[in-house]
Amino acid sequence: MEALSWRPSALRDLPVARAGPRSPARPLRLRIAAAAAAGPRAAPATASGGPGAPRPPPRPRGELPLLLHAPSMAAHISGGGNLETLLQQWLAECGPVFEWQVPGGPPVLVLTNPETIREVYEVQQLHKSPRYADLLPLLGAKSLLLTEGEVWRAQRDAFNPGFASAFLRDAVPQFVEAARHLVARLDAAADAAEAEARAGGGSGAADGGAASGAVVKMHDLAILVTLEIILSVGFGERIDFLDPKGPGVQHPLFDSFVKLGRHVSFFLDNPALNFLKNAPWSKARTAALQRDYEAQITAVLTRRLAAMGIEAPEAGGARAPVRDAAAGGGGGGGGGCPVLHGPPAAEAEASAAAAAAAAAGGGCPVPHGGAALTTSGSGGPAAPGAEAAPPRGGSPWSDLARGGSPAPEAARAGGAAGGGRTILDLAVGYAAGSGGGGLDVDTLRDQLMTFFAAGHDTTASLVAWTVNFLCIHPEAEARLAEEVAAVLGDDAAEDAGPSWQQLNEMRWLTAVLKETLRLRPPVGVLARWAPEGSVLECGGVHYEASNKVILVSPFLQQTDPAVWGADAHEWRPERWLDPAGAAEGANAYSYMPFSRGPRDCIGSRFALLEAKVILAMVYRRFSLRYALEGREEVMFSVTAHPKNGLPVRVERRRR
Numbered sequence: 061m062e063a064l065s066w067r068p069s070a071l072r073d074l075p076v077a078r079a080g081p082r083s084p085a086r087p088l089r090l091r092i093a094a095a096a097a098a099g100p101r102a103a104p105a106t107a108s109g110g111p112g113a114p115r116p117p118p119r120p121r122g123e124l125p126l127l128l129h130a131p132s133m134a135a136h137i138s139g140g141g142n143l144e145t146l147l148q149q150w151l152a153e154c155g156p157v158f159e160w161q162v163p164g165g166p167p168v169l170v171l172t173n174p175e176t177i178r179e180v181y182e183v184q185q186l187h188k189s190p191r192y193a194d195l196l197p198l199l200g201a202k203s204l205l206l207t208e209g210e211v212w213r214a215q216r217d218a219f220n221p222g223f224a225s226a227f228l229r230d231a232v233p234q235f236v237e238a239a240r241h242l243v244a245r246l247d248a249a250a251d252a253a254e255a256e257a258r259a260g261g262g263s264g265a266a267d268g269g270a271a272s273g274a275v276v277k278m279h280d281l282a283i284l285v286t287l288e289i290i291l292s293v294g295f296g297e298r299i300d301f302l303d304p305k306g307p308g309v310q311h312p313l314f315d316s317f318v319k320l321g322r323h324v325s326f327f328l329d330n331p332a333l334n335f336l337k338n339a340p341w342s343k344a345r346t347a348a349l350q351r352d353y354e355a356q357i358t359a360v361l362t363r364r365l366a367a368m369g370i371e372a373p374e375a376g377g378a379r380a381p382v383r384d385a386a387a388g389g390g391g392g393g394g395g396g397c398p399v400l401h402g403p404p405a406a407e408a409e410a411s412a413a414a415a416a417a418a419a420a421g422g423g424c425p426v427p428h429g430g431a432a433l434t435t436s437g438s439g440g441p442a443a444p445g446a447e448a449a450p451p452r453g454g455s456p457w458s459d460l461a462r463g464g465s466p467a468p469e470a471a472r473a474g475g476a477a478g479g480g481r482t483i484l485d486l487a488v489g490y491a492a493g494s495g496g497g498g499l500d501v502d503t504l505r506d507q508l509m510t511f512f513a514a515g516h517d518t519t520a521s522l523v524a525w526t527v528n529f530l531c532i533h534p535e536a537e538a539r540l541a542e543e544v545a546a547v548l549g550d551d552a553a554e555d556a557g558p559s560w561q562q563l564n565e566m567r568w569l570t571a572v573l574k575e576t577l578r579l580r581p582p583v584g585v586l587a588r589w590a591p592e593g594s595v596l597e598c599g600g601v602h603y604e605a606s607n608k609v610i611l612v613s614p615f616l617q618q619t620d621p622a623v624w625g626a627d628a629h630e631w632r633p634e635r636w637l638d639p640a641g642a643a644e645g646a647n648a649y650s651y652m653p654f655s656r657g658p659r660d661c662i663g664s665r666f667a668l669l670e671a672k673v674i675l676a677m678v679y680r681r682f683s684l685r686y687a688l689e690g691r692e693e694v695m696f697s698v699t700a701h702p703k704n705g706l707p708v709r710v711e712r713r714r715r
């Protein structure tokens with residue numbers, strides 16, 4: 061079976077095709093501690109230009125005229141390395157600030173000091189790198205991942221309630237339902253393994269038992285179950301992707317997504333051919349694949365809006381041509397609202413009242429017949445009772461994983477969910493209740509595309525790598541199985557699935573997930589853009605940062621032996637249970653799998669809940685063993701995928 065992978069690699073920030081102008085952000089002036097700045101090749105402060113004059117940061121050796129660092133990157137990657145291991149090598153060579161460059165792109169300035177990174181993410185809040193625009197066909201120009209400024213703020217406010225604990229707690233049964241489909245697939249594999257054993261076979265076969273059905277690719281199954289969950293909880297679309305008799309990966313929605321993803325990623329993965337993406341035939345192909353995918357997505361959106369009583373746009377209707385986010389995709393203006401226009405002033409109050417009613421009892425907050433969807437873009441207060449108070453800051457671990465009560469801001473996010481409402485319903489309700497700018501149909505569709513893409517690949521990676529580490533550490537797997545049995549009880553007959561409260565009690569599972577996210581952060585690098593006039597002040601030396609990509613690697617941050625100790629590269633969940641351990645004392649920016657600051661991952665609570673439900677239900681019943689010789693390798697794409705799809709042999713757990 062081919063491993064499922066659509067492999068876009070934009071976030072790796074390999075060569076940046078084009079560094080277009082960004083909307084202005086304040087020039088950066090960063091300071092990092094003098095001691096930390098003294099890397100092996102950091103130039104002395106008195107070198108050319110005198111103290112205080114900006115100079116170029118150190119660059120790794122191996123740079124060639126015109127080709128710059130492209131040959132050394134290619135050599136490293138063809139030798140089995142990846143961007144993260146290369147960054148590690150360059151860090152050792154150059155010190156905590158360095159830059160690299162490939163032809164056709166601006167310099168990429170790599171930061172590793174946690175306080176400097178905080179400055180970028182929280183204080184200066186630099187905008188995202190223009191390279192993210194390469195993801196436009198997959199995410200849409202109005203994607204929450206791509207927009208900036210007021211437009212982003214309004215979108216985030218509208219969608220935050222659907223990712224708050226108050227809503228997710230009531231959505232647990234939907235997570236459980238999808239996880240049951242996964243359990244059914246594993247049950248079938250366990251049956252095959254038992255039949256194989258009865259017939260005198262075993263896992264000695266070269267394929268590890270795949271032909272008999274006793275082996276499943278865990279990463280592929282994780283993709284399917286996470287797809288099912290985001291579609292159900294996010295948009296009320298119930299598709300059992302794991303039904304062995306159903307279309308599975310051939311489902312037109314997933315199929316069209318994979319085809320578009322592969323096309324987009326071809327150019328991202330082949331920097332030397334990147335320019336070809338603008339060739340007429342290539343653009344035509346992108347447009348055709350995008351049309352197919354958007355038609356599928358629009359159908360889901362249309363169905364949900366109809367269920368909410370909102371007149372939906374025609375599928376594929378007045379879609380504005382995809383714009384370059386850097387050139388205005390984040391501007392919010394322009395094109396594309398086919399149905400839901402701004403509200404007549406007289407209707408605004410009625411909309412707010414309807415939203416309040418909807419928040420209390422479900423149902424459509426917007427009057428029939430194409431009334432407005434509005435957001436808090438103008439800063440107006442939310443209507444009483446409307447979905448409001450987005451969860452800003454706080455830790456996704458604190459309320460979900462540690463068993464505390466929901467963050468206060470989340471508790472204000474519209475109270476209980478359930479009643480069949482979805483993330484989309486809450487966003488529409490919030491927008492309608494808060495007055496201000498419009499949440500148009502394009503915006504909704506682009507969020508659906510964004511949550512579809514960002515909402516499954518990342519969590520599937522987390523689930524798969526967790527299974528991988530548990531295969532390598534059977535004692536940790538046994539401890540997890542014991543914890544799950546202790547919390548859920550030992551009665552196999554009626555498996556209702558874990559409750560929110562029970563999941564909160566699973567401290568070992570929480571530690572296991574934290575540790576997997578530390579060693580295998582699904583999103584390996586993040587990129588921002590330093591505008592004209594930016595200077596990086598580092599231990600008394602000023603480095604030129606204007607018009608450069610600012611790259612941060614969660615992987616580098618999370619494996620720094622100075623922070624995490626000599627065992628930084630070992631998978632050891634115990635470190636998260638030691639109140640005096642390094643994990644507890646670490647700077648927030650030394651652990652950032654979901655990023656940090658206002659643009660951290662909106663789906664972090666969702667992802668953790670999802671992973672916990674899946675793993676608790678799986679390890680309650682089964683023991684999983686890696687089916688191949690050796691260990692699974694990492695294949696870097698947007699996320700860190702297991703190269704072989706993580707084939708595992710499934711054994712039923714004896715109780």
Ligand code: HEM
Nearest residue numbers: 205514515518519522582583653654655659661662663667
């Ligand atoms: C283990 C799972 C996940 C990981 C590790 C993860 C990681 C991240 C990271 C690192 C970012 C910041 C990207 C950047 O600044 O360049 C991010 C942003 C984002 N994530 Fe996730 N994510 C996960 C799951 C999810 C899920 C389940 C969803 C939605 C259902 C989601 C939706 C988003 C969105 C929309 C953003 C952009 C937020 C904004 O800019 O305001 N993610 N994620």
